[in-house]
Amino acid sequence: MVNIPSTQKAVVFEKSGGPLVYKDIPVATPGPEEILINVKYSGVCHTDLHAWKGDWPLDTKLPLVGGHEGAGVVVAKGDQVTNFELGDLAGIKWLNGSCLSCEMCNLGFEPNCPHALLSGYTVDGSFQQYAIAKAIHAAPIPKGTDLAKVAPILCAGITVYNAIKESGVKPGQWLAITGAGGGLGTLCIQYAKIMGLRVVSVDTGDAKAKLTSQLGSEVFIDFATTPDIVSEVIKVTDGGPHAVINVAVAEKPFELSCRYVRPRGTVVAVGLPANAYIRSEIFSTVIKSITIKGSYVGNRATTTEALDFFARGLVESPIKIVGLSELPKVYELMEKGEIAGRYVLDTSK
Ligand code: NAD
Ligand code: ZN
Numbered sequence: 001m002v003n004i005p006s007t008q009k010a011v012v013f014e015k016s017g018g019p020l021v022y023k024d025i026p027v028a029t030p031g032p033e034e035i036l037i038n039v040k041y042s043g044v045c046h047t048d049l050h051a052w053k054g055d056w057p058l059d060t061k062l063p064l065v066g067g068h069e070g071a072g073v074v075v076a077k078g079d080q081v082t083n084f085e086l087g088d089l090a091g092i093k094w095l096n097g098s099c100l101s102c103e104m105c106n107l108g109f110e111p112n113c114p115h116a117l118l119s120g121y122t123v124d125g126s127f128q129q130y131a132i133a134k135a136i137h138a139a140p141i142p143k144g145t146d147l148a149k150v151a152p153i154l155c156a157g158i159t160v161y162n163a164i165k166e167s168g169v170k171p172g173q174w175l176a177i178t179g180a181g182g183g184l185g186t187l188c189i190q191y192a193k194i195m196g197l198r199v200v201s202v203d204t205g206d207a208k209a210k211l212t213s214q215l216g217s218e219v220f221i222d223f224a225t226t227p228d229i230v231s232e233v234i235k236v237t238d239g240g241p242h243a244v245i246n247v248a249v250a251e252k253p254f255e256l257s258c259r260y261v262r263p264r265g266t267v268v269a270v271g272l273p274a275n276a277y278i279r280s281e282i283f284s285t286v287i288k289s290i291t292i293k294g295s296y297v298g299n300r301a302t303t304t305e306a307l308d309f310f311a312r313g314l315v316e317s318p319i320k321i322v323g324l325s326e327l328p329k330v331y332e333l334m335e336k337g338e339i340a341g342r343y344v345l346d347t348s349k
Contacts, residue, residue, distance in 0.1 A: 002075040002086060004036070009347065010128035011327045014063045016054025022325040025065070027130045032078040035135045037090050041321070042126035043069030043152040044330045044343045045183060046249055047094070047272070051121050052331065055274035060121050066327075067345075068094040068119035069154040070126025071147040081135040089141035090133065091154040091307075092119050092126045094297050097134030110137070110299040127327060129347045139303050142311050149317035152183060152342040153310045155297065159270060160188035160245065161306040162298035164195060167243035167266045168291075171196030176233055176241035178257060179248030179271055180217060181208025183342040188245055189215045190315045191306075200236055202229065202253060207340040211318060223253065233260040240265060251276035263288040268295050318342060323349030 007024045014021075030036045048066040050056050070092035074084045084090060098105050098113035105113050117134065119125040124132070139154055141147075169175055175192045179185045180201030192199050193216040201212040204224040212220055219236045226232050233256075234240045240262035246254050247270045257267045258280035267290060269278060278292060285292075298306065309315050318341030322330065330343045 004075055004130070008129040009324060010065050011324060012063050012065055013052060016060070017052065020052065020328045020331070025128065028132050030076050030078045030132055032080040033135055034078050034132050035074050035081055035084050035090060035138055036076040037070065037072040037092060037131050037133060037138070038075045039070040039072040039092065039126045039129055039131050039347050041071050041148040041151045042067045042345045042347065043155065043183070043319070044327065044334070044345060045069055045155050046334060047155070048120055049331050049334050050272060050274065056272065061123065064120070065124035065128045066120040067126035067128070068092060068121070069151045069156070070131055071141060071151045071154065075130070077135065083140070084135055084138065089143060089145060089147065091139030091141050091150065092131050092133050093137065093139055093158065093303065094119055094155050095137055096123050097137050100136065108299050108301065111296045127324060127345065137300065139307060141307065145311060148321055148344050148346070149319060150307070150310060151344050152187065152317050152319060153307055153315070156184045156342065157187045157191070157310060157315065158298040158303050158306045159295070160184050160247070161191045161309070162302045163245050163268050163270050163295040164188070164191055164197070165302070166293060166295040167245065167268050169197060169243035169266070172198070173242035174198045174200060174237040176200045176202060176237070176244040176257065176260070178202040178244065178246045178253035180212050181205070181340050182247065183339070184247040184270065186211060186215055186318045186341050187315065188247060189217045191309065194309060194314050200233060200241060202233070202248070204337070211340045215316065215318070229256050230260045237262070244268065245270055247271045249273050254278045255280070258285065258290065258292065261288070261290050264290070266291040266293065268293055270295050319344045321346050325349065
């Protein structure tokens, strides 16, 4: 039998933007269809920062334990759970649960389920040592996997892999990524390479220029110093990228991407800057016949596929590990755009 403590360490906030308190809280008991995961590591996604700030038009649970890239070990399960055994490795994803009986779930569009439960947003997430997940949606992680490195795959990896598929881009074609040096962007470069694409990265600073190139991006365009980003992207891709994945947390790059995308190309919105709109001039939208679409995490099949690429050693997770108690410092760096890659929290510290 696994010894489960009655209390654990967690980072909790009582109100949006309020103090992030590292403290002891009770360990929850899983319901009939749930598993309890002893979270060893959790990635810090920019979504967690949005959740804490409360800047999206969707209320969070309060008080809230954030986090949705949690990797750990199953230590308890409800009596209806058949797909996990105690001791298995499992991941907490953004999509904690969905109804599996609505039209969206039936079609495999589980993230679009109107009854979706969101980890670290509408239910407590992975910034704690023991977190609950609906067993049917928890990610199965192969035995022997490095839990710190797999953590960012559980949101960032799944999301960008899904977005590339949604873009319809084909091997040999150009993909532009805005926000390429951040958590989602650095994984997007790698999934794109595996899928046979040529990558141009848009972000800023020497650290991100270096990292994106190490990961396989062919060109770096610094948005802060390039006078005409649109012309530059069109020039280096000889006519514009066939698709653009926008993971930048700013409105402007979405608009620019509609201007530089190649005729018949696809602009994918993934980043979620608050109160922002995608502006695309109608005449050129029609004449170039471009597609503009959103992409939202991934379903269970996409999760398995994204994890499989990682398990086969095809995706490097560019992480820095710090203790759970250091979450406020990570948010500070993220707010300033100073994180190249992903921070992962060690829940034992
Ligand atoms: P991050 O902070 O690690 O990376 C964002 C990057 O955007 C940074 O490197 C920053 O320098 C760059 N950036 C800022 N302004 C830019 C500009 N004008 N042009 C180009 N790049 C710019 O964030 P992340 O964790 O990668 O998350 C990115 C966004 O994606 C967040 O808004 C997050 O909420 C969202 N997200 C969406 C989904 C989804 O399913 N659609 C899933 C996960 C995260
Ligand atoms: Zn995320």
